[in-house]
Amino acid sequence: MLLIRCPYCETERPEIEFKYAGEAHLKREPQTATDEEWTDFLFFRDNTRGEQAERWRHAVGCGRYFNALRDTVTDKFTVTYKAGEKRPGRVG
Amino acid sequence: MCATAPRALHWAEWPPRGPEGKPSLRYSLLSLFQQALTGHQGWPEQWRHPEPKAAYDVVIVGAGGHGLATAYYLAKEHGITNVAVIEKGWLGGGNTGRNTTVVRSNYLWEASEGIYGHAHRMWETLSEELNYNVMYSPRGYLMLAHSAHEVQNFKRHLYANRLAGIQNEWVTPEQAQEVCPILNIDRNARYPVHGGVLQRRGGTARHDAVAWGYARAASARGVDILQNCEVKAILRDASGAVTGVETTRGTIATKKMGVVVAGSTSHVMGMAGVRMPLESVTLQALVSEPLKPIMPVVCASNAVHAYMSQSDKGELVIGAGADSYNSYSQAGGLPVVQATLEAIIELFPILSRVKMLRNWGGIVDMTPDRSPILSKTPVPGLFVNCGWGTGGFKATPGSGHVFADLLATGEPNAIAAPFALDRFRTGALINEATAAAVVH
Numbered sequence: 001m002l003l004i005r006c007p008y009c010e011t012e013r014p015e016i017e018f019k020y021a022g023e024a025h026l027k028r029e030p031q032t033a034t035d036e037e038w039t040d041f042l043f044f045r046d047n048t049r050g051e052q053a054e055r056w057r058h059a060v061g062c063g064r065y066f067n068a069l070r071d072t073v074t075d076k077f078t079v080t081y082k083a084g085e086k087r088p089g090r091v092g
Numbered sequence: 093m094c095a096t097a098p099r100a101l102h103w104a105e106w107p108p109r110g111p112e113g114k115p116s117l118r119y120s121l122l123s124l125f126q127q128a129l130t131g132h133q134g135w136p137e138q139w140r141h142p143e144p145k146a147a148y149d150v151v152i153v154g155a156g157g158h159g160l161a162t163a164y165y166l167a168k169e170h171g172i173t174n175v176a177v178i179e180k181g182w183l184g185g186g187n188t189g190r191n192t193t194v195v196r197s198n199y200l201w202e203a204s205e206g207i208y209g210h211a212h213r214m215w216e217t218l219s220e221e222l223n224y225n226v227m228y229s230p231r232g233y234l235m236l237a238h239s240a241h242e243v244q245n246f247k248r249h250l251y252a253n254r255l256a257g258i259q260n261e262w263v264t265p266e267q268a269q270e271v272c273p274i275l276n277i278d279r280n281a282r283y284p285v286h287g288g289v290l291q292r293r294g295g296t297a298r299h300d301a302v303a304w305g306y307a308r309a310a311s312a313r314g315v316d317i318l319q320n321c322e323v324k325a326i327l328r329d330a331s332g333a334v335t336g337v338e339t340t341r342g343t344i345a346t347k348k349m350g351v352v353v354a355g356s357t358s359h360v361m362g363m364a365g366v367r368m369p370l371e372s373v374t375l376q377a378l379v380s381e382p383l384k385p386i387m388p389v390v391c392a393s394n395a396v397h398a399y400m401s402q403s404d405k406g407e408l409v410i411g412a413g414a415d416s417y418n419s420y421s422q423a424g425g426l427p428v429v430q431a432t433l434e435a436i437i438e439l440f441p442i443l444s445r446v447k448m449l450r451n452w453g454g455i456v457d458m459t460p461d462r463s464p465i466l467s468k469t470p471v472p473g474l475f476v477n478c479g480w481g482t483g484g485f486k487a488t489p490g491s492g493h494v495f496a497d498l499l500a501t502g503e504p505n506a507i508a509a510p511f512a513l514d515r516f517r518t519g520a521l522i523n524e525a526t527a528a529a530v531v532h
Binding site for chain 2: 001002015016019020022035036039040042043044045046047048049052054070072073074075
């Protein structure tokens with residue numbers, strides 16, 4: 001069971017309160033994207049083995065989206081941060 | 093004794109050696125009998141443990157079922173025997189040894205029926221082909237519908253299957269209970285059974301035996317299986333083409349590489365600068381304590397989300413869901429196990445006091461359309477077979493057979509062509525998101 005800190009509710013809650021929402025900080029530019037860039041946005045992912053920036057939604061809590069840094073090998077969260085904030089630098 | 097009769101081998105002469113010093117003992121009633129005479133101490137090793145050569149015609153990364161099958165068919169169908177299968181851990185130790193061993197072919201689209209149907213036909217003769225008992229058991233595969241919507245969707249699948257010549261049939265709740273006596277078809281259940289589809293040719297096979305059988309047969313044809321041999325880098329020349337691979341057991345030169353590493357595909361392909369349309373997540377399974385035979389078919393339910401069969405040892409083999417988040421941990425979350433067991437009790441109330449022995453996780457590589465990728469890549473000499481997601485075991489023989497053809501000829505055959513990497517750019521997706529009996 002993961003314990004995830006919601007940066008809006010400022011509390012750690014069990015993972016069943018949250019929905020995972022994929023890789024964070026993807027750029028969506030449908031007006032200017034080439035076919036390759038659009039393909040990349042829709043389907044291709046880094047699928048990082050190690051520290052990854054990802055989106056979560058506190059679905060049965062405040063309902064808001066936020067971002068997190070988590071190691072995909074250990075499943076350990078380093079930090080969670082609000083949507084719109086920049087990815088924090090490497091921690092540890 | 094007649095002078096021309098074959099002399100029984102003295103125990104010290106076991107194992108019998110072929111012309112190249114390779115173990116070459118055909119499994120048969122006769123060899124079983126002969127081995128019994130010497131207390132079964134003389135069985136040869138099933139495959140060789142060679143040192144890596146400096147160069148190979150083809151290097152396959154990943155000694156799971158799909159990788160080993162690829163090597164076997166490269167040797168058998170295409171005469172390419174200077175092949176190495178390199179493996180980070182031990183052969184069959186990844187998803188091949190972690191899946192729930194289901195074999196079936198009732199997918200929706202023609203392209204899927206092509207590859208899964210091909211594999212399903214190969215299962216029927218695989219034990220004879222490999223001279224190895226893979227314990228293929230076509231005991232029937234039952235998918236339950238719990239709502240009017242599911243009834244419509246399943247019938248759509250069923251009619252598509254019939255058009256493609258894939259056997260599948262509709263069963264009423266009572267007929268479903270006939271093939272699966274412990275199934276709860278009470279009308280007052282929270283999710284009552286409205287009927288289901290039954291693929292009688294579906295069933296299970298012994299997953300470890302599939303890996304071992306392909307390994308033994310490939311090794312006997314000259315394929316080198318190199319375990320504890322992790323890829324560290326993919327070497328390329330100035331034009332970008334593959335020239336070799338750097339491993340924990342040294343550098344190996346090759347102009348052709350096939351990557352067959354399931355959950356680790358993005359990681360390995362990243363070494364050649366190729367980004368993949370994949371996400372790796374943990375898929376869990378669990379087994380119960382051994383019971384007397386009570387479960388004669390494989391039974392799956394999407395609505396309550398669980399599926400179950402019974403192994404020959406008597407353990408109930410239960411497929412759980414996937415965790416929602418990307419992970420390489422091979423250890424999933426407990427909420428998934430809890431939800432799965434709640435579903436199992438809903439379907440089979442008789443099991444409510446059965447204890448679970450163990451649970452485990454494997455890392456599955458999910459594509460956006462839930463169909464596999466068998467493809468050339470932008471890097472010359474680099475080929476990939478991945479994206480089987482939560483249901484790759486059933487495809488093992490067909491996947492290896494078709495991928496060997498792609499590696500040997502450099503071009504995909506009619507079965508492989510729809511599963512090319514560029515379908516995500518052209519939009520020719522093969523959406524099988526609802527074909528899994530349980531949606532992940």
